[in-house]
Amino acid sequence: MTITELETSRVSAAKQALQAAVEHLRGLQSDRGWWKGELETNVTMDAEDLLLREFLGIRTASETEEAARWIRSQQRSDGTWANFFGGPGDLSTTAEAWIALRLAGDSPHEPHMAKAAEFVVSNGGLEHSRVFTRIWLALFGLWSWDDLPTLPPEMIFLPSWFPLNPYDFACWARQTIVPLTIVGTLRPCRPVPFGVAELLSGSPRPRLDAPWTWAGAFQRLDKVLYAYGKLPVHPGRTLAMRKAAEWIVARQEADGSWGGIQPPWVYSLLALHLLGYSLDHPVVKAGLKGLDGFIIREDTPDGVVRRLEACQSPVWDTALALTGMLDAGVAADDPAVVRAADWLLGEEIDIRGDWAVKRPKLAPGGWAFEFANDLYPDTDDTSEIVLALRRIAHPDRDRLDAAVRRGVDWLAGMQSKDGGWGAFDADNTREVPRKLPFCDFGEVIDPPSADVTAHIVEMFGALGRGSDEVCRRGVRWLVDAQEPDGSWFGRWGSNYVYGTGAAVPALISAGVSPSASAIRRAVRWLEEHQNPDGGWGEDMRSYKDRSLAGRGDSTASQTAWALMALLAADERTSTVDRGVDWLCATQLDSGTWDEPQFTGTGFPGDFYINYHLYRIVFPLSALGRYVSRGSS
Template identity: 70%
Template sequence: MTVIDSGTSETARATADPALVRDALRTAQVHLRALQDDTGWWKGELATNVTMDAEDLLLRAFLGIATPEVTEPAARWIRSQQRADGTWATFHGGPGDLSTTAEAWVALRLAGDGADEPHMRAAAKFVRTGGGIEGTRVFTRIWLALFGLWPWDDLPNLPPELIFLPSWFPLNIYDWGCWARQTVVPLTVVATLRPVRPLSFGIDELRTGSPAPRRNSIVSIAGMFQRLDTVLHTYARRPLGWVREMAMRQAAEWILARQEADGGWGGIQPPWVYSLLALHLLGYSVDHPAMRAGLEGLEGFVVHEHTPAGELRRLEACQSPVWDTALATAALLEAGAPGDDPAVLRATDWLLGEQITAGGDWQVRRPDLAPGGWAFEFANDCYPDTDDSALIILALHRVSHPDPERLRAAIRRGTDWTVGMQSADGGWGAFDADNTSALPAKLPFCDFGAVTDPPSADVTAHVVEMLAELGRGSDERCRRGVRWLLDHQERDGSWYGRWGANHIYGTGAVVPALVAAGEDPRSRPIRSAVRWLRAHQNEDGGWGEDLRSYRDPAWIGHGESTASQTAWALLALLAAGEQHSPAVERGIGWLIGTQRPDGGWDEDLFTGTGFPGDFYINYHLYRIVFPIWALGRYLRAAEPARNGHRGG
């Protein structure tokens, strides 16, 4: 292994007072413990953007179930999120987003806002300047088509016959990521039936009259798919009747088979609302049990907030109790909580009850693999994921449970399933194995968000760290994961973060995993990562990376300091043996100096990622669990050295 100088000229000039660190950690733990539900789980709000609320109002208008009790507080929330320039963004502090602003404008028109009101004129001006409704994403124009505000003929065709393609055939539904798959199948029904339920207003204020963009070259994959779309539109006008009827019936059965116990689909908004639309168009009334369960389940995703201006109503795109509980449990254990701590045991019992022992779509690629993973949400048994499973096992491994055999059995099942989901290249994706086809992203329909689930550095790192902690660091599966991580290090020394913002998240996950798996902290990959983190520390001592880094490399590693991102950077540096460095001491000082009196941290900026470049998340629990994790590891690493022992 190549080793270079570790740069230890920055030695133990410790500035963080151990007593202050312990006090901060103690206060943070008290705050976290107070947030635990009596049944054992933690769940912070999962904040996104007003697209969720706009589409909720559009859905209710289409189904004929809109009421003032829902519309008024939802519209109040949408208005409250409009910025001074008239726009709505996809993340706090980000640039105005064309499609989000267009959908918010239409939703507020539904709520009774006049097109001539100042805030509406400002929004419409931004939309027109940005390319008009003609430049919005396909999803936005599908919603408009439902109300006759955009022609169905000008949307990409989605034939329901896709459901017949075998799993080995290109562009079969299992080539898509699970979230896209669950969205595409119901949309094939909606796009085939092409309903129109006119509204009392138009959207001329949002139009530019611009012609459609020129098609790509016929010799490109995207260009070939554009021309295939023309063929499919022709077929759609005169399909084989019996084939289409059978496809629609099979699509409906596929949708119903994946409805979860809470009434939803996949625990996330897009497949949920499109499945409701598809079933309704197939003749299911809003009083049908499947429809009623779906609509009632959405209410469980609603956040109500009372303000002097009136009640606000907003919709979470997803909920993260399993993920949050795993992180909170691991954070408490890192902070020194004993393995039989009552809060830890309550969380453990709840997590054990959430383990999934039924099959799901993942079996298409791994038919012989026994189930045993965990999902992200309260109810999503069809789609467990390797990321949650790895983090849960990392936490459970350190628990002293009164029924140790039950715990060991759950860890064994979960580990076997997670390991079995390794992709052929040695990495791990989140929900599926070998979900790497490049074709779905080339379709005219796919102009928003990631549509496949290839291996990523952050997920692979979590699985590698899990295996190392279980004593399986020398297993061939783990070594292949390590090689994947080393092969995917960026030239600047960082790692790309798929599910968190961005290179700070990826690097914060990978470095601890590599060190746990036996990589020498003095090795070139680790020292390169350390240099990158040092170079991107803010002057205030913290770290931050703006979400624009997914599209603009100038933002990589740059942004306002946040508690979660500072903690991720510290976790990497501590794993690399940097516990005595000024960079770590300044980072710890930033966490202590910005902590609120109640033990938490403020974090308006989004640091979670749904779809890189398009959809982002503010996990409200990140701002507490990751600082606890980092402070706990810092004390363990640094305090022995202060007592005359070698740290780390």
């Protein structure tokens, strides 16, 4: 074939792939207009769900059997459970799965249990598990509360300017920590009829760090707080717990959740229960009922399995699906497109949330991540929704434009002082919370990130406002945040491929020339990290091992991210051609792509997500933009 014939054939293949993908995506849309793919995480969700129900006295045999069946199905041949597909066994996740299976009646002598215990012990035992794992153990008398870090409920009194006040923590962390101050103060114990000797290594406690280090200073402060907790009188403690309870109740969402995510949800229920809220209390009752909406039950050859989603992403998924459909050439007034836009317009948030603590004069606007998440709109969702809505031929254009305007104004007001954007809060950058002994799992602050900042910069550029000072500050932040090798770190997706795939289109949208140094360095990095098969992939371990940056099995979503960056930079090379060929060749007959790999991130280095719609919405955008460029 000639070069022209090859290009024509490739464009034709891409169009066929787009048609099949669009039809598949249409079939996934709700009658109400939204899309929602499963949000897959790891079995700690299911283990902790059983433990919560055990503690509350509501665990049933059928729930236990179905959840245990799911947990067993996720165990690997080496006896471990991982935090993401293909990842290494995780000590704490394996320990929690083992404990949940003991609740379900599995004997510690069964081979699968013995192998799990062997792994835990060989990796330091429960003594080296994360704090949250040991809190669950302490609830059942399997660990001493004396050996856990202390957080006093009196922190609820601290003003927002004082170090270690609740608003120094990211929204997901503050909503978890406030109820845990109650749980840790009351120190409940409801014993279970088994022990965990099989998971103990007998290793000594680690020595304290040097007192002049942050870690050492907080370790010693923890001992002071522990001593305070042992005093017979604690002025203000009862008032603190009552105020903390009021704070918790005020933040319950309409669906009964807290933040729409598992950690603050379960700990809020525990805290309120311990303070005397009955299971029939409207707040607790709504919380438990809401959890049922996050349960997925599925028939398998071995029987029904039951698993719990850590959160749900309908608003985010719908925005990305809309953009993918429009990029694929679906008409802007297509009924499915308009129906999705109607649903999104109905999800606009018009009330104040915790974000207003730092931005008290800013009018509400924007969108959140979930069905009921009104107290925590986020900048990432809002920017992606604006990018989609602006392209839709909606019959009520005035309504749409007004919602977009409010969202854009809110985003401008949420810019941090340094020019970047965090996901949920502005200027949530104080480093002190990271140093607490309590915070050994997951990110606990919400500083600006390259991917979020990029999406917002791209939005301003798409609206023709690339010269606005708010956008120019974002561009400068992005340029300064570029890694020495030309990539960008991805906070909410894996990882450097995600960050780079977001930053390049953003800079181009804001008016940066494709020939600019930042763009050329990014293109070179993407070219150097293309896999031999033509795709791109990045293992989640790149968050801890920089040598894995941009390295991993090719996936549809990550290949699409790389292609969107290269297409934005107007690259017309074999690198792009090979990436398009890979997507076309790996598409399933159903129109989607197979992607067991996790490419979404909750906490870098600790908690990962497989968004089940990523495998289709991003390839739609990449192939659609490729075809559109070829026909322009």
